[in-house]
Amino acid sequence: GGPGLKSRRKEELKEGRQRSELTVSQVMLLGDSGVGKTCFLIQFKDRAFLSGTFLATVGIDFRNKVVRVDGVNVKLQIWDTAGQERFRSVTHAYYREAQALLLLYDITNRTSFDNVRAWLTEVYENAHKDVVIMLLGNKSDVTGSRVIRKEDGESLAKEYGVPFMETSAKTGMNVELAFVAIGNLFCIPKTSTTALFHNTSEGLRCEGTCCHQRQNIWVH
């Protein structure tokens, strides 16, 4: 009893309120095998980089993380998919469930960049029509063996009307930002094809009207 219990109750209430504010969103990581999807997710979740031996993802794996977007807690359930062709049928089954897709290519691997078009075709055929897509040029820390210029990534993204960033799962550059941006993208009006982000002292802000309540996107 006593004041200890009272304050604990207060805390529980506050927690409960916070929990009910939480929205859940499914995010899928896509792209060729070896572009760095698993590393990208681990960097985001644990701020660590897995170097050394490359272990290809088998089928699908997932991790949760809560990000704060415009004062709302968003629980991202992130699905890490296998890039290898032989697992495609498994990953296809998850497309429909995803609210957001992060499509990665490797800036040191031209094939992975060329395959972005094929990935997008697959996405448009299988994913939900309101899915939010973002293109990411990963491994931007590598300077010596870069084969895809940043401008190439930008123009491809513009062609498809999707936002773009270069990232590094190794240094962590833009990793968190990409996930926060995905959260923010839900705020972009459907008619808008380009997302304008502003870096403010309070974090990333996007231009557009907020629509956190859009039923097909947010699962409460």
Ligand SMILES: Nc1nc2c(ncn2[C@@H]2O[C@H](COP(=O)(O)OP(=O)(O)OP(=O)(O)O)[C@@H](O)[C@H]2O)c(=O)[nH]1
């Ligand atoms: N330099 C550098 N290496 C990276 C980066 N991201 C991943 N790697 C390396 O690239 C290799 C592949 O990374 P993974 O994350 O396993 O690739 P994946 O896309 O998950 O591959 P699949 O599971 O087969 O689809 C590993 O050897 C990583 O260490 C990065 O940002 N910079």
